[in-house]
Amino acid sequence: MAGSRLEKFGTVFTRVRDLMRSGVVKQSDKPIWYDVYKAFPPKKDPLYVRPVAKIYGKKEEAVPDIFYREDEIRAKFYEVYGTGPRAFDLTKSNFVSTCQRFVEKYTELESWGELEKQSLFEETGKALLAEGLVLRRRGGPAVASATRDPVLGMKLTDMLAELQTDAPGETPTTPGEETQAPVTPQ
Amino acid sequence: NFMPVCSLGLCGLHHPWLVAAGYSCSGPLCATAVAVKTLPLQTDSTNVTDKILNLPLEMPDFFRCADRLMEPYLFGSRLDQDIIDLDQTVEHLQSALNFTAHIAYRGSVILFVSRRRQFGHLVESTAQDCGEYAHTRYWQGGLLTNAPIQYGPGVRLPDLIVFFSTLNNVFQQHVGVRDAAKMNIPTVGLVDSNCNPSLVTYPVPGNDDTPAAMELYCRLFKMTINRAKDKRRQMELLQGRSAVGLTTSS
Numbered sequence: 132m133a134g135s136r137l138e139k140f141g142t143v144f145t146r147v148r149d150l151m152r153s154g155v156v157k158q159s160d161k162p163i164w165y166d167v168y169k170a171f172p173p174k175k176d177p178l179y180v181r182p183v184a185k186i187y188g189k190k191e192e193a194v195p196d197i198f199y200r201e202d203e204i205r206a207k208f209y210e211v212y213g214t215g216p217r218a219f220d221l222t223k224s225n226f227v228s229t230c231q232r233f234v235e236k237y238t239e240l241e242s243w244g245e246l247e248k249q250s251l252f253e254e255t256g257k258a259l260l261a262e263g264l265v266l267r268r269r270g271g272p273a274v275a276s277a278t279r280d281p282v283l284g285m286k287l288t289d290m291l292a293e294l295q296t297d298a299p300g301e302t303p304t305t306p307g308e309e310t311q312a313p314v315t316p317q
Numbered sequence: 318n319f320m321p322v323c324s325l326g327l328c329g330l331h332h333p334w335l336v337a338a339g340y341s342c343s344g345p346l347c348a349t350a351v352a353v354k355t356l357p358l359q360t361d362s363t364n365v366t367d368k369i370l371n372l373p374l375e376m377p378d379f380f381r382c383a384d385r386l387m388e389p390y391l392f393g394s395r396l397d398q399d400i401i402d403l404d405q406t407v408e409h410l411q412s413a414l415n416f417t418a419h420i421a422y423r424g425s426v427i428l429f430v431s432r433r434r435q436f437g438h439l440v441e442s443t444a445q446d447c448g449e450y451a452h453t454r455y456w457q458g459g460l461l462t463n464a465p466i467q468y469g470p471g472v473r474l475p476d477l478i479v480f481f482s483t484l485n486n487v488f489q490q491h492v493g494v495r496d497a498a499k500m501n502i503p504t505v506g507l508v509d510s511n512c513n514p515s516l517v518t519y520p521v522p523g524n525d526d527t528p529a530a531m532e533l534y535c536r537l538f539k540m541t542i543n544r545a546k547d548k549r550r551q552m553e554l555l556q557g558r559s560a561v562g563l564t565t566s567s
Contacts, residue, residue: 136462138498143518147501163476164503167419173412173519179498180386180515194383197393197400 139179144168204234207252213269229266233259383510390522391510399510401522413505413519414541417477421449421545425476428452429538430493432485436531440481443535447542450475452493456485461496479538480506482525483517490516507534 133155135146147165150156208215208230215229227235237255240246246254256266383391383399392402421427429451431440437453444451452460457467464472478497483506485491490513497504498516506517507525514520524530 134501136499138495138516143498143501143503162501163423163425164416164420167416167423168503168518171412171415171419174409175520177498177504177516177518177520180513183385193385193388194391194399195393197395 139181142176142178144172201234201238204237205230208233211252211268212266216265216267229264232264233266384513386513386515387508387510387522390508390514401510401524406522409519409521410523410537413521414537416503416519417479417505417538418541418545420477421542422549424549426450426473427542428475428478429481430456430478430491431481432456432491433482433525433531434486436481436528436535439528439531439535443539447539448546449542456492458492461493461500461502474500475502478502478504480504480517481531481534483508483512483514484525 133150135150137146140146141149144165147156147162151158151161215233217229219228220226233255236258237251240251240254240258259266383394387399390401390405392400394400417427427447427449429440429444429449431437431451431453433453440453441451459467461474464474478493480491480494483491483494488511494504494506494516503518504516505519506512506514506521507523508514508517508520509523509525514522521534523534
């Protein structure tokens with residue numbers, strides 16, 4: 132059966148239609164899909180589009196970015212608190228994350244309209260604390276310095292020297308009067 | 318194949334009131350790989366739309382590498398993820414399924430093609446359930462264009478090729494798309510945002526990465542083809558009966 136293998140010229144339909152019109156393909160050999168395509172054509176003709184050479188320089192954004200008003204709140208939340216205390220549980224479809232709770236509380240307080248913008252952020256944090264959600268600021272010390280045992284700051288050599296001076300009749304073999312250099316790992 | 322969403326920070330957005338309060342969008346929103354989606358403000362209430370909206374269908378590729386030709390089908394881009402416009406997807410899917418149904422009704426050979434190894438078995442079993450054919454392995458160069466020599470003279474070529482992913486394993490366009498256009502065979506293809514939809518006769522913009530989306534499409538095509546074939550058998554029976562009735566009465 133005759134055909135046209137020029138996929139870059141016209142669509143499948145136009146080629147077959149023209150082949151039939153010129154008599155190359157008989158009406159009895161009409162493809163099954165011809166009538167269906169004629170009755171229900173696609174929205175856009177499947178024409179071959181030649182690849183355009185890459186345009187250097189300024190290219191306008193064809194696809195718009197999607198941003199919401201709540202994104203400002205979310206951005207601030209993540210900047211201050213880092214990722215929330217609770218991980219995202221994606222197995223639940225109705226899961227509400229820490230950030231989302233924060234955003235909801237923020238919009239709630241904003242809708243009341245009593246507080247001003249600067250304090251709104253702090254107030255939301257306090258409100259969530261009252262509800263039992265603890266938020267910890269990002270960038271703080273990993274372990275609080277007050278709870279650190281002072282023994283951990285001592286050098287092992289000095290401790291050995293102390294033991295040996297305590298022990299009776301031993302020559303104190305101190306390795307030297309070094310100052311407490313801050314070499315011990317914190 | 319997971320999304321580095323949580324590292325981006327702004328994740329887990331899936332609330333309808335955001336749409337009302339937000340800036341620009343009044344359409345479907347994207348969530349994460351598993352959880353999805355809000356109900357948009359459109360009033361289309363077909364079953365298919367509901368099914369589609371409850372699946373991560375509009376969550377395509379992870380990097381901003383959308384094909385230029387796919388840009389009209391995109392709703393927008395959220396943190397470098399291109400979101401496909403589901404309103405358009407519904408229309409395209411409707412026309413594609415309609416075409417498939419009519420073709421199946423007229424008794425044709427349909428070929429399912431997908432080079433995604435993850436869904437190879439799914440596509441093959443779908444084809445088996447419909448009574449149609451599938452090709453999910455390496456596509457030899459002359460499969461369509463050199464068919465009489467490779468498979469013997471007088472071989473019947475498929476009348477419709479359905480691509481469940483128009484890309485091959487090297488992220489280039491599948492050879493079958495071009496070959497089908499060469500052999501004047503219409504194609505229905507699931508085009509993702511990094512695909513080139515120009516040669517596909519009935520492109521359906523949608524996600525081809527997630528199992529949930531692929532299962533939906535397979536189910537839809539299987540249902541369409543089975544219904545079309547049942548209708549055909551029914552019509553043949555009716556015609557057969559009416560022909561018998563005429564001959565006996567006359």
